[in-house]
Amino acid sequence: MAQSLSLQFRIPSSHSSTNLSSLSKPSLSSYNHNHPIKLIKKQLSIYASSSSDLNPESPSSQVLISDNGTGGDLVIPVTDNHPTTADSVIDVDAVTEAELKENGFRSTRRTKLVCTIGPATCGFEQLEALAVGGMNVARINMCHGTHEWHRRVIERVRRLNEEKGFAVAIMMDTEGSEIHMGDLGGASSAKAEDGEIWTFSVRAFDVPRPVRTINVNYDGFAEDVQVGDELLVDGGMVRFEVIEKIGPDVKCQCTDPGLLLPRANLTFWRDGSLVRERNAMLPTISSKDWLDIDFGIAEGVDFIAISFVKSAEVITHLKSYIAARSRSGDIAVIAKIESIDSLKNLEEIILASDGAMVARGDLGAQIPLEQVPSAQQRIVQLCRELNKPVIVASQLLESMIEYPTPTRAEVADVSEAVRQRADALMLSGESAMGQYPEKALAVLRSVSLRIERWWREEKHREAMELPNIASSFGDTISEEICNSAAKMANNLEVDALFVYAKTGHMASLLSRCRPDCPIFAFTTTTSVRRRLNLQWGLIPFRLNFSDDMESNLNRTFALLKARGMIKSGDLVIAVSDMLQSIQVMNVP
Ligand SMILES: Nc1ncnc2c1ncn2[C@@H]1O[C@H](COP(=O)(O)OP(=O)(O)OP(=O)(O)O)[C@@H](O)[C@H]1O
Ligand SMILES: CC(=O)C(=O)O
Numbered sequence: 001m002a003q004s005l006s007l008q009f010r011i012p013s014s015h016s017s018t019n020l021s022s023l024s025k026p027s028l029s030s031y032n033h034n035h036p037i038k039l040i041k042k043q044l045s046i047y048a049s050s051s052s053d054l055n056p057e058s059p060s061s062q063v064l065i066s067d068n069g070t071g072g073d074l075v076i077p078v079t080d081n082h083p084t085t086a087d088s089v090i091d092v093d094a095v096t097e098a099e100l101k102e103n104g105f106r107s108t109r110r111t112k113l114v115c116t117i118g119p120a121t122c123g124f125e126q127l128e129a130l131a132v133g134g135m136n137v138a139r140i141n142m143c144h145g146t147h148e149w150h151r152r153v154i155e156r157v158r159r160l161n162e163e164k165g166f167a168v169a170i171m172m173d174t175e176g177s178e179i180h181m182g183d184l185g186g187a188s189s190a191k192a193e194d195g196e197i198w199t200f201s202v203r204a205f206d207v208p209r210p211v212r213t214i215n216v217n218y219d220g221f222a223e224d225v226q227v228g229d230e231l232l233v234d235g236g237m238v239r240f241e242v243i244e245k246i247g248p249d250v251k252c253q254c255t256d257p258g259l260l261l262p263r264a265n266l267t268f269w270r271d272g273s274l275v276r277e278r279n280a281m282l283p284t285i286s287s288k289d290w291l292d293i294d295f296g297i298a299e300g301v302d303f304i305a306i307s308f309v310k311s312a313e314v315i316t317h318l319k320s321y322i323a324a325r326s327r328s329g330d331i332a333v334i335a336k337i338e339s340i341d342s343l344k345n346l347e348e349i350i351l352a353s354d355g356a357m358v359a360r361g362d363l364g365a366q367i368p369l370e371q372v373p374s375a376q377q378r379i380v381q382l383c384r385e386l387n388k389p390v391i392v393a394s395q396l397l398e399s400m401i402e403y404p405t406p407t408r409a410e411v412a413d414v415s416e417a418v419r420q421r422a423d424a425l426m427l428s429g430e431s432a433m434g435q436y437p438e439k440a441l442a443v444l445r446s447v448s449l450r451i452e453r454w455w456r457e458e459k460h461r462e463a464m465e466l467p468n469i470a471s472s473f474g475d476t477i478s479e480e481i482c483n484s485a486a487k488m489a490n491n492l493e494v495d496a497l498f499v500y501a502k503t504g505h506m507a508s509l510l511s512r513c514r515p516d517c518p519i520f521a522f523t524t525t526t527s528v529r530r531r532l533n534l535q536w537g538l539i540p541f542r543l544n545f546s547d548d549m550e551s552n553l554n555r556t557f558a559l560l561k562a563r564g565m566i567k568s569g570d571l572v573i574a575v576s577d578m579l580q581s582i583q584v585m586n587v588p
């Protein structure tokens with residue numbers, strides 16, 4: 001297949017003979033600051049002020065309202081579910097829009113934020129507060145709650161996206177078939193005190209549960225453990241020693257007291273290492289997980305995260321299962337790295353997946369805690385090399401489940417993940433059942449912004465050699481274009497990279513380069529837009545565009561300028577997957 005590579009430099013003639021670096025600092029401070037955040041609630045979609053940009057054929061699909069403050073009208077598509085036919089509409093969420101207007105390009109956050117939704121955050125208003133606070137992906141954990149409960153959360157997030165222009169993606173996280181406790185008969189927690197004897201059993205207990213008894217989900221439990229083994233709840237939050245086995249009952253003495261939470265994970269250790277007897281043979285995807293996956297496919301979730309992945313095969317199998325069943329076949333599969341086996345087979349698992357999660361909670365129960373930081377660094381780096389989005393998860397702001405401010409150590413941990421340039425950070429209990437979900441999200445947001453800016457100001461560019469990952473000549477060209485465009489963007493200090501990518505692939509290749517400027521990713525479908533929302537530095541927009549880059553650019557400039565998101569003179573580099581080209585230009 002013949003491919004042409006055209007490099008077009010369209011610096012206006014008045015600038016053509018000047019030193020490029022002198023062009024590169026359009027005064028972002030000239031952004032006007034008169035846009036109250038209140039606008040957030042109603043700004044949804046935007047269109048150009050020029051009437052020729054409006055599609056007269058579909059006026060009935062739009063509602064025009066005046067936004068009395070920024071000048072110009074807003075176009076609100078009645079439904080955001082399918083690509084609208086109106087070429088005049090560009091979908092971007094109001095928070096991004098306000099952020100760009102208020103602070104300019106450079107200040108936008110590059111690190112994406114995932115929030116686990118639970119009882120503390122499942123209401124529409126709570127979800128909206130998280131979206132306004134910067135949530136890019138809502139995670140639902142199938143360890144907890146019913147399908148009905150999860151369906152309602154999904155429906156609310158969808159409604160939020162449709163009504164308020166957000167692109168919050170949904171990630172479903174499977175339970176997996178590792179050993180865990182039962183649900184404590186409805187109690188929210190149980191306290192285990194030092195020296196107490198508790199009974200762990202595969203027997204189901206009556207309600208109310210007899211005191212100091214815990215049900216275990218794994219039939220082979222009593223057979224696999226031995227007297228003297230250490231039993232760790234939630235990777236060591238509470239510890240017991242096995243003192244006696246009586247049929248299905250295992251008597252254990254508490255050695256490290258603490259709170260037992262419903263369905264907490266259990267591991268047992270012998271002579272300092274994790275015991276993996278028959279439970280190592282449990283399937284990665286249990287029969288309950290398959291039912292949950294069918295539910296996720298039916299609900300059209302954007303990501304399915306698979307717990308306790310051991311090998312690449314399970315990912316490949318799940319991907320073909322999804323491809324055969326999903327209407328659009330576009331659910332991304334995220335491998336959760338939280339077991340010894342997943343570390344052993346890391347590269348092939350990541351290659352087979354669409355992304356990975358450093359699931360430090362369970363990982364820290366399977367390898368010594370002091371090995372978790374280096375595992376994290378390795379996973380983050382490998383994912384970036386292989387161009388797969390990576391999420392750093394668990395206990396980032398654990399103390400904020402109870403307290404309104406984080407510990408210094410937590411802030412340092414978040415900073416380190418941002419500095420490693422992970423695509424995304426995740427809240428678990430902090431947002432699912434903590435007392436300060438919005439505050440925790442605000443901490444992730446402000447720490448990300450601060451560390452990213454510091455990194456740019458210090459020009460700390462990693463000397464990371466990005467390997468060639470393309471499998472065809474066409475892909476190689478895309479990859480070279482993105483690498484070059486990102487490098488040019490840094491050297492020329494441009495304000496933004498624009499990428500027109502139908503499947504989103506070129507957008508993620510640009511994100512992999514972690515350039516200094518934000519990446520405006522234009523895509524034609526809402527589902528691709530949502531999926532891109534997990535990736536570092538991408539500001540995803542949905543826009544109908546053609547194969548004619550000249551007209552795409554002109555239209556985009558008009559649309560974005562009309563809303564004050566860019567302005568004349570801003571320096572932009574544009575790439576596209578239709579016309580494989582790099583164009584450098586000032587916004588006219
Ligand atoms: N849908 C839900 N309903 C009720 N409680 C929930 C729900 N989702 C999460 N939680 C609560 O938030 C806590 C933290 O959530 P998180 O998703 O990190 O789960 P986890 O059980 O710790 O396990 P893992 O993340 O390894 O699957 C849970 O232990 C649970 O108490
Ligand atoms: C997120 C998760 O599953 C873990 O940290 O174990």
Ligand SMILES: [K+]
Pocket residue numbers: 141142143173174175176307
């Ligand atoms: K899970």
Ligand SMILES: [Mg+2]
Pocket residue numbers: 307338359361362
């Ligand atoms: Mg886990």
